[in-house]
Amino acid sequence: MAMKVITPGALTTVQDGGRYGYQSTGIGVGGCMDMDSYRKANYLVGNEKGEAVLEFTLIGGMLELTEETVLALTGADMAPKQNGEPVPMNVPLAFQAGDVLELGMAGTGCRCYLAVAGGIEVPLYLGSRSTNLKCKFGGYQGRALQRGDVLEVGKSGKPYEQLKDRECFTEEYPNTVVVRVIEGPQEEYFTKKGKKTFYKSVYTVSDKSDRMGCRLDGPAVESFDGTDIISDGIAPGSVQVPADGKPIVLLADRQTTGGYAKIASVCSFDIPKLAQCKPGNKVRFQKITLEKAQRIMREAKKDELF
Amino acid sequence: MVAEIRADFHLKQKRKSGQAEGEAGLKRKDEKKTRYLPAGDSALVVEFGNEIDEKLNTKVQQLAAKIIEASRTALLSGVGEVIPTFRSLLVTYDPLRTDFEQLKNRLIKMEEELQEEKKTSRRILKIPCCYGGRYGLDLADLMEYTGLSREEIIERHSSACYRIYMMGFLPGFAYLGGLDRKLEMPRLKTPRVKIPAGAVGIGGNQTGVYPIDSPGGWRLIGGTPVDFYNPEREEPILCKAGEFIRFVPITMDDYYDIRHMILRKEYHVEVEEG
Known part of the structure; x- marks a missing residue:
């Protein structure tokens, strides 16, 4: 199971709950900027707490799924579309092989989170999958996503049928x-x-x-x-x-x-x-x-x- | 956001002592007493004083070690990470498992027990350094500024035993104390965009090694083949606060030999206990 990056967006990185235990060596925590949206996204797709997600900044991107899976988007509303049709934020979404997810500009808010059932599978580095851009490690090759990248996704325990009733409160992001x-x-x-x-x-x-x-x-x-x-x-x-x-x-x-x-x-x-x-x-x-x-x-x- | 390496040791001490007239000065008069300050809802700062001093820093390291040890047992619950710095400790905690007052009281007790500890032996890491050449771009400027010869600079820089007061700023960056005052030189007015990992420099009254390629304004006097940070290594970070560093002058040939040994994973930094 994988996800292909068709367009990466302005700044899209793999993030999780952060890299703890190394601050005394100068290695920072990192992780998702908005932990609330991060937790919600994982909840909606039935993931464990610490799974890695994608964090989109201001302008989203376009992704193609290679297999049937469940996705969820939380945080800033980037007007998500599934194969060109608008889909809601803050609920589990069933995707089929070949489906394309498209995100636009953030309406309100700045950062949108995408969780995939099974979590984004990048290697753990010092206990975390978070991308550290400054030090160029963690996440997907230590950098922001680029056109053509292929992200592996872990195996999920729960099918859409079991998740479809989950939903999360839509946050307001005032000016x-x-x-x-x-x-x-x-x-x-x-x-x-x-x-x-x-x-x-x-x-x-x-x-x-x-x-x-x-x-x-x-x-x-x-x-x-x-x-x-x-x-x-x-x-x-x-x-x-x-x-x-x-x-x-x-x-x-x-x-x-x-x-x-x-x-x-x-x-x-x-x-x-x-x-x-x-x-x-x-x-x-x-x-x-x-x-x-x-x-x-x-x-x-x-x-x-x- | 480019972060400069700050903390000009003497400058800062001077500034703080000259602050006696302000409100801040009044509050800071009683500097002997350890202060416990909240740093948000999930961390506190244990501040031993407001100067860069070996004794204070020893206390910082001792308490840090004690907290880490205790937090692994039931003696101290809810503690996350401990970040030792020059003269204070940042302790993160889970407010659902403990709170500021409870943790503070536990730490005060632990701090009281510190007095009885014996002096432990020093762990000195010997860091090979090739002075001048392609890494020592500013050695000539340092000679001119200090009036010292190349040999004198190398002799002074490599004879000191530098204390690692703290780690921070970048992965594996060691804040070192103990630079010969004759070697002090202000940082470049315009920082370089990229300084290679391993570069050894002088900035104000500090000396140190860049652990990764990074922008910076230090005067570069040499380079070490040793990785202070290596993500491939089992222990990515070479050293820790409380240890010591001594630079050992090497030739450019030695530099490449050691570099090759490191790449073959056949090199280990020599450690001296003393």
């Missing part, structure tokens, strides 16, 4: 998002005025944003005396503020360590919102306590799909 943050760990580098700027301003997602970080344009956050720190570890969602005062939220392909002060960290449950922001979208930061954030996580756990 302005409010993301909740926990202050710190280096908020003391910033003046009262700087913090006020950070929490009161509306920032614009820059077109320089990528899988490493969501770069923001907007009012500069004032610091006491620069934001250089002795390099330390970086948690997902860390909001670092370089010398120009423009915040950068560090996402999946973040460095393991960095030398800029971090004014706050985006809550894990709000990271998908940023992952789905297109350049030009607006972002506001809202401070909540650590206790509240962890309470929200415990509540959310009860609603988890699997």
Whole structure:
């Protein structure tokens, strides 16, 4: 069973839940930018939790299936078509051998996820199938997909008949998002005025944003005396503020360590919102306590799909 | 997003000590006490101080080892990864299995136990380095800048024993401390687009080896045939924080000999315990 790439789209990579256990050596986590959509996609096709999927960015591509299988698309709506006929997002889709899946431009949202029953079969590298573009390893030959690539797909346990009643809630991706943050760990580098700027301003997602970080344009956050720190570890969602005062939220392909002060960290449950922001979208930061954030996580756990 | 290797050791220390008047300075006065800071909802930072110092870094490495050991048993549940850095530790955890306060209290206890630990022997990796030539593109500039001869530079650079304070930035990139102050030279104003893996350079008061082809602004003084990162190797990363590195000068012929041995998987880096 395989999938042929007819057109690859703007930036399409194989990703999974991430490469854990190597951050102390300088190897980052990576993985899907929007973990919510990733989990949903695997659920819809009856996969195990950690299977690899495709992540499309802004502009989707065209793929041909060589055998009968089940697919699902989640995240940004790229107006999917099966052999030219529109098909819905967020449900399992039955595909026959020779069927063509076509994705267009992202309407709302930025990243679309495609799961295939059985998962994308690329070799595991350090425990993960995620593509690390900077280091050129993992995923499909360590790079984004290109025209003519053939992706192997694993064996699936469940036929379409067993999956057809599954569906997932369709997320809205508004042009302005409010993301909740926990202050710190280096908020003391910033003046009262700087913090006020950070929490009161509306920032614009820059077109320089990528899988490493969501770069923001907007009012500069004032610091006491620069934001250089002795390099330390970086948690997902860390909001670092370089010398120009423009915040950068560090996402999946973040460095393991960095030398800029971090004014706050985006809550894990709000990271998908940023992952789905297109350049030009607006972002506001809202401070909540650590206790509240962890309470929200415990509540959310009860609603988890699997 | 091109990330520069930051952390200019002395510069940063100076800046922080001159910060006493600001709010930040006041809060940071009590630097002896370890601080536990939240880094989002699933990680915390254990900060031992705000300077680059061997003693602090030893504590970082010791606590990191202890946490990793304990997290493999029932003694410490919910801990994910530990990233040791110059003067702090980032500890990731699962907030569904533990929480900030609980983990903090456990770590405080572990930190208290650290004091009694004995000094362990140093593990020194001997890294062959071919100075000058095709890899040492900036050696001549360094000679001019420092006023030292080629031999003096090689002698000074290869006689030091460099401590690996931390790993980060790139897979297998070691942040080394202990560069001879006479060898310090600012980074290039315009970074090179591509520096080959194995290049040995000096940037400010740091020296190091590029583990993969990468853009960078360090002054290149030589090259090592040894892979600091090799995805084909069973252990892709050569070294870890807390170990030491000494450069051993070699000729261009040695360089190619060692390179061939590495490709045939017949070469192992010499390690000295001391």
